[in-house]
Amino acid sequence: MATHSTLRNDLAERAKNITRRELQRYAESTKGSQAATARARKVMPMGVPSSFQYYDPHPIVVRSAQAAWMEDVDGNRYVDYDMGFGALFAGHMNPHVRAAIEEQLGHGTLYVTPCESNTEVAELLVQRYGLPMWRFTNSGTEATMDAIRVARGVTGREKIVKVEGGYHGHHDEVMISMKPALDLAGPADAPVGVPATAGITAAVLGDTVVVPYNDADALERALAANDVAAFIVEPVMENIGICLPQPGYLEAVREITRRHGTMLIFDEVKTGITAGWDGATGVLGVQPDLVCLAKSIGGGLPIGAFGGTRECMDEITTGRVLHLGTYNGNPLVMAAARAVPAPCAREVRRDR
Amino acid sequence: MIPAHTVQFGAKGCVTWTVDPVRNYRDYKTADADLAFAQWIHGINRGILLPPGLDEQWLISVMHTEEEALRYANVFEEFVDELTA
Structure with missing residues (x-):
């Protein structure tokens, strides 16, 4: 029977393998974000407007958002569960909010x-x-x-x-x-x-x-x-x-x-x-x-x-x-x- | 057993990578950051955008459909299945 520490070690090893594989996949699918971040680094510390917006290996760089979705500069689409650190309970460009802003x-x-x-x-x-x-x-x-x-x-x-x-x-x-x-x-x-x-x-x-x-x-x-x-x-x-x-x-x-x-x-x-x-x-x-x-x-x-x-x-x-x-x-x-x-x-x- | 549980308050929730509930900062410091990162990078590659790391929460807005709200749960299940296979 596996001990508690053996199970933890197994989980850690599997997590490490998942991370290694997924980092490779991320690097391949977010090349545009990587290039945009490299450009931004020349004029902004860490390439971001707030240090909270930086994360490893590099942040995705977004070009549009609507309702529950965001799209990055590589064309990847994401369901956004971050929602502006919780600021967007109304959703991205909620029609009520958008109409009020436009008015x-x-x-x-x-x-x-x-x-x-x-x-x-x-x-x-x-x-x-x-x-x-x-x-x-x-x-x-x-x-x-x-x-x-x-x-x-x-x-x-x-x-x-x-x-x-x-x-x-x-x-x-x-x-x-x-x-x-x-x-x-x-x-x-x-x-x-x-x-x-x-x-x-x-x-x-x-x-x-x-x-x-x-x-x-x-x-x-x-x-x-x-x-x-x-x-x-x-x-x-x-x-x-x-x-x-x-x-x-x-x-x-x-x-x-x-x-x-x-x-x-x-x-x-x-x-x-x-x-x-x-x-x-x-x-x-x-x-x-x-x-x-x-x-x-x-x-x-x-x-x-x-x-x-x-x-x-x-x-x-x-x-x-x-x-x-x-x-x-x-x-x-x-x-x-x-x-x-x-x-x-x-x-x-x-x-x- | 995976050292994780979920916490929800209103429209927000999170996976906390500890066995026991977190009552303060010192409890939080026992969370498994490697598991948290593995789950985050697995999710973002499948269209699940969450804040990375241990700090933040998910938010289900009034514009998430039920399918969009559940998409994270489905991808999380895939992650756990691979982690425990």
């Missing part, structure tokens, strides 16, 4: 003065998330950056806490312990913050405390001194596959953060409408102080948003916290955001 193109793409669709989209987010005030950004990164600034403003505190392995965009204070090497990361129940990139200052590193996900006791210890502005967390972690909260964890997080005067920020950039009409917040039934959205609310156009309690968002109303951005709430993106819910609602509304 808006006839009326301009950038006003830098408000349009009525700003309010319409914000009103929809109020209904869906139960938070009374919203602002728009251009990405999830901006949404988490601004939400953290609001939390610091309302609490008058500087430190934040994040989860080890959590991704909240690419601004300095959350690019810590995204995927740390374990030999640098310290003990599992009290992780050490590890910069994910060069360029993070010691001051920023010192202001970001890292805790394990699904460990309410560790959060309690991190907040004990009542000096933490915000705990930012994905209610369902989606940077390490999908990591579900253990029963009672998010409820404990809510109670602990409230007791210590720490703002609870739910990063729903990746969950959002893919989780349900009212996001993971509604599905899991725990209400944070601030919610960050992006990706799927824009139907494939760049958008972010953050919403909060009146106490939090009054920081912006009073001007104590500045929230700015030339392209925030631009009418083209708003047209798409206004069009996304209709084709999605039938799939995600629990009350339908």
Whole structure:
């Protein structure tokens, strides 16, 4: 009878053989992508516009997408299950979204003065998330950056806490312990913050405390001194596959953060409408102080948003916290955001 | 037994290459990256476009037909059959 380790070795050997054969096949079928990447490398680091878009042996280079399909420069067709890292719950060029974009193109793409669709989209987010005030950004990164600034403003505190392995965009204070090497990361129940990139200052590193996900006791210890502005967390972690909260964890997080005067920020950039009409917040039934959205609310156009309690968002109303951005709430993106819910609602509304 | 299981939340799901559910980052670090890569490269050569590696999820959009949604499952089954033959 084979032992456990023998079986694992057999699987590893077969996986190695499959990989060897398939790499050869990939090289032969994606020669156009390979050439395009080689050309791109001369003018862009790694040949890609975002380092997330590079993967070995080389990325496929895409020329078109429609509905659930993408086609690369070699003419290979793929069913897309990546869907823009989850941004395309409405699908590639959903007809509702496309019609809205085309209609808006006839009326301009950038006003830098408000349009009525700003309010319409914000009103929809109020209904869906139960938070009374919203602002728009251009990405999830901006949404988490601004939400953290609001939390610091309302609490008058500087430190934040994040989860080890959590991704909240690419601004300095959350690019810590995204995927740390374990030999640098310290003990599992009290992780050490590890910069994910060069360029993070010691001051920023010192202001970001890292805790394990699904460990309410560790959060309690991190907040004990009542000096933490915000705990930012994905209610369902989606940077390490999908990591579900253990029963009672998010409820404990809510109670602990409230007791210590720490703002609870739910990063729903990746969950959002893919989780349900009212996001993971509604599905899991725990209400944070601030919610960050992006990706799927824009139907494939760049958008972010953050919403909060009146106490939090009054920081912006009073001007104590500045929230700015030339392209925030631009009418083209708003047209798409206004069009996304209709084709999605039938799939995600629990009350339908 | 293959060290893998699936996790789903809403319209997203993933294959996690561990025997036991992942509760945090340290659990995630025990996943088998070689099996994950073998499955990814096997899939992309058969028209299944997924993010490579261990991090991301599949998303079934409102525009995937049932046949398109199931295509990944069928190709994954082919992979597992070869892996365990």
